[in-house]
Amino acid sequence: MINLFRLTSFRIIFIYIILLTLSIGLVAFYLYWSTSRDFQMRVDDEIIQESTRLSQVYKRYKEVGLIREIQYLSRTPNPNLYILRDSNNKFIAGNFSDTDSLWNLKRLDEGGVLFSFEKKNNNGEIIRKYYFRGKEFIVRNKYNLIVARDVSYENYLKERFFNTILSTSLLIIFLGLLGGYVLSRNFLNRISAINKTSLEIMDGDLSMRLPTSSNNDELNQLSLNLNNMLDRLNKLMIGMKDVSDNIAHDLRTPLNKIRTNLEVTLMSNPDLDSYQETLKEVIEDVDGVINTFNSLLAISRVDSGSVSLKKEKINIKSLIEDIIDLWEPLSEEKGVVLNNECKIDLYLAGNKNLISQAISNLIDNSIKYGSDKNIVNVGSKKNKDNIIIWVSDTGPGIQDEDKEKVLDRFVRLDTSRNTTGTGLGLSLVASMIKFHKGNIELLDAKPKGLIVKLQIPTQ
Amino acid sequence: MHILLIEDDINAAKYLIKGLKESGHVVDHASDGEEGEQLALTLNFDVIVVDRMLPKLDGLSLVGKIRNEDIDTPILILSALGEVDEKVLGLKAGADDYLAKPFSFSELLARIEVLHRRTNPEVKETSIKVGSLSMNLLTRQVYRQGVEIDLQPREFRLLEFLMKRSNQVVTRTMLLEGVWEYHFDPQTNVIDVHISRLRSKIDKPFGGKEMLFTERGAGYALRSDD
Numbered sequence: 001m002i003n004l005f006r007l008t009s010f011r012i013i014f015i016y017i018i019l020l021t022l023s024i025g026l027v028a029f030y031l032y033w034s035t036s037r038d039f040q041m042r043v044d045d046e047i048i049q050e051s052t053r054l055s056q057v058y059k060r061y062k063e064v065g066l067i068r069e070i071q072y073l074s075r076t077p078n079p080n081l082y083i084l085r086d087s088n089n090k091f092i093a094g095n096f097s098d099t100d101s102l103w104n105l106k107r108l109d110e111g112g113v114l115f116s117f118e119k120k121n122n123n124g125e126i127i128r129k130y131y132f133r134g135k136e137f138i139v140r141n142k143y144n145l146i147v148a149r150d151v152s153y154e155n156y157l158k159e160r161f162f163n164t165i166l167s168t169s170l171l172i173i174f175l176g177l178l179g180g181y182v183l184s185r186n187f188l189n190r191i192s193a194i195n196k197t198s199l200e201i202m203d204g205d206l207s208m209r210l211p212t213s214s215n216n217d218e219l220n221q222l223s224l225n226l227n228n229m230l231d232r233l234n235k236l237m238i239g240m241k242d243v244s245d246n247i248a249h250d251l252r253t254p255l256n257k258i259r260t261n262l263e264v265t266l267m268s269n270p271d272l273d274s275y276q277e278t279l280k281e282v283i284e285d286v287d288g289v290i291n292t293f294n295s296l297l298a299i300s301r302v303d304s305g306s307v308s309l310k311k312e313k314i315n316i317k318s319l320i321e322d323i324i325d326l327w328e329p330l331s332e333e334k335g336v337v338l339n340n341e342c343k344i345d346l347y348l349a350g351n352k353n354l355i356s357q358a359i360s361n362l363i364d365n366s367i368k369y370g371s372d373k374n375i376v377n378v379g380s381k382k383n384k385d386n387i388i389i390w391v392s393d394t395g396p397g398i399q400d401e402d403k404e405k406v407l408d409r410f411v412r413l414d415t416s417r418n419t420t421g422t423g424l425g426l427s428l429v430a431s432m433i434k435f436h437k438g439n440i441e442l443l444d445a446k447p448k449g450l451i452v453k454l455q456i457p458t459q
Numbered sequence: 460m461h462i463l464l465i466e467d468d469i470n471a472a473k474y475l476i477k478g479l480k481e482s483g484h485v486v487d488h489a490s491d492g493e494e495g496e497q498l499a500l501t502l503n504f505d506v507i508v509v510d511r512m513l514p515k516l517d518g519l520s521l522v523g524k525i526r527n528e529d530i531d532t533p534i535l536i537l538s539a540l541g542e543v544d545e546k547v548l549g550l551k552a553g554a555d556d557y558l559a560k561p562f563s564f565s566e567l568l569a570r571i572e573v574l575h576r577r578t579n580p581e582v583k584e585t586s587i588k589v590g591s592l593s594m595n596l597l598t599r600q601v602y603r604q605g606v607e608i609d610l611q612p613r614e615f616r617l618l619e620f621l622m623k624r625s626n627q628v629v630t631r632t633m634l635l636e637g638v639w640e641y642h643f644d645p646q647t648n649v650i651d652v653h654i655s656r657l658r659s660k661i662d663k664p665f666g667g668k669e670m671l672f673t674e675r676g677a678g679y680a681l682r683s684d685d
Binding site for chain 2: 280283284287290291293294295298322325326327329330333353356357360361364367368425
């Protein structure tokens with residue numbers, strides 16, 4: 001059995017039922033109270049009028065006149081009940097003679113009376129019960145006169161009214177509780193399904209997803225969001241695994257090289273000079289390994305959006321000019337033509353160091369992987385709210401199927417050529433552009449070559 | 460020179476002390492911020508090397524305290540936090556240079572030596588002279604053996620940087636930071652080509668003695684030809 005009161009939904013429904021029932025009861029009670037008071041007052045008024053009239057009759061014609069008047073009233077159709085008795089309770093006149101057996105007299109203030117009468121059939125069974133409301137007058141200490149009105153129907157209505165309110169309230173409570181139970185059980189079932197799946201996921205089955213339904217309520221949205229979160233986590237974890245596999249692989253190669261180098265030097269009975277030569281080579285190799293780590297750290301720092309990466313207003317034109325200035329001697333030495341296609345001042349809010357490094361990495365790639373007589377163009381232009389920066393070359397380009405892959409970490413397409421590099425250059429660029437909420441596109445140049453297009457929002 | 464090394468990582472400290480001693484320096488070592496503060500305030504050092512993260516008193520606060528005592532010994536901060544803005548924070552706190560881990564020992568040594576030189580009160584020079592090479596900072600002219608050398612603006616800045624640190628090893632990173640103001644290291648050695656271009660202008664035409672040297676695994680040095 002589920003503990004319904006632990007559920008917020010059920011508790012809320014329960015409280016609402018109580019409040020609803022209380023307010024319905026309050027309104028109904030007021031209606032009941034005011035209508036019955038109105039009715040009683042009307043009856044009382046009419047009876048007082050009638051008795052006033054009878055007292056005038058008595059004043060003028062004395063006892064004989066009163067008796068005669070009552071006898072006359074009793075013979076004619078009349079809504080009122082008259083009973084005139086003497087001081088010994090003996091019936092004298094009126095339209096109701098059977099005074100002893102029927103009376104269930106209750107005296108109220110100011111001579112008011114309530115009494116009832118049970119009509120029986122020949123077998124003595126009660127057929128109907130009549131209720132009367134009226135007033136009792138004592139005439140000269142000799143006579144007792146009761147003038148009353150049949151209020152059975154009104155009493156019946158009052159009773160019905162009361163019963164209806166009672167049963168309606170009970171029905172509301174019952175339906176409310178039932179509804180609350182059904183809704184809460186539905187809710188609880190879904191919650192426990194989510195709980196169950198969460199536990200399974202915690203136990204290690206990361207492929208599990210929380211159950212979702214077609215109705216788009218908050219619970220379903222929660223499930224969907226959690227599922228999206230799990231998808232993202234899973235993706236990150238797979239990425240992480242790939243990266244650590246790649247690190248292991250990429251480190252083994254230079255470490256092997258270092259080891260062999262040291263081993264061979266040790267075996268060949270060397271002099272001081274070749275010791276020093278070997279050590280210098282080893283330092284260079286180790287520097288390569290450190291570079292790989294530095295790049296990885298840089299990527300993860302940028303990816304995690306480190307708080308210390310500040311943005312400032314940058315003039316892209318002068319930024320590109322500075323980078324070209326840095327690379328121009330090297331490109332010239334390699335016979336690469338490095339052109340600056342950036343003609344006008346363009347500004348964007350970004351991290352100068354990151355954007356410089358991104359463009360620098362792209363130029364590095366273009367020079368490194370480009371062919372002879374390579375032409376590298378660097379430029380930028382404004383497109384609505386974005387600054388587009390491109391680096392193009394006339395090298396071999398990248399096949400369509402490799403274009404996405406090449407942004408991943410440790411991917412080096414041209415393994416045949418003995419090019420140096422960590423395989424992290426483009427990943428770093430991608431991360432840096434992502435940090436600026438921009439995007440990177442790899443396009444084919446005509447007739448051949450690669451265009452890397454960076455699109456960065458100006459703000 | 461007399462160096463104070465404040466570094467809590469014992470292994471790192473050990474090899475730094477060894478390296479500095481081998482290079483002919485005297486090293487005092489403190490393994491936490493408070494001990495470092497005491498030493499820095501009581502003894503005279505030529506250069507103080509401070510780790511950014513230290514127990515008891517962190518590196519930046521330590522630098523602030525030392526500067527508050529009017530001690531202007533050059534300070535170099537070492538840190539695993541290698542971002543530009545971290546560097547700015549370190550320099551703001553009163554440090555003179557900032558080096559991100561992991562660094563090569565030659566980088567550290569080069570920077571310590573350059574820092575030590577810088578303490579010599581830097582008179583506003585209008586010209587620099589190294590051996591037969593002279594540079595006029597006002598007219599932006601360079602002469603060697605009395606012959607004017609035509610330099611591009613960037614080459615001029617590069618030579619100026621080297622001449623101000625003549626007879627000292629200047630690393631690639633120092634050049635990138637000082638001449639190009641870049642705080643990243645392009646994987647390809649672009650600086651080499653800049654240096655060889657400069658060399659072809661200041662050394663080659665003059666035959667005889669070379670002035671601009673490449674220090675393998677460390678960087679470059681402009682040495683007097685006297």
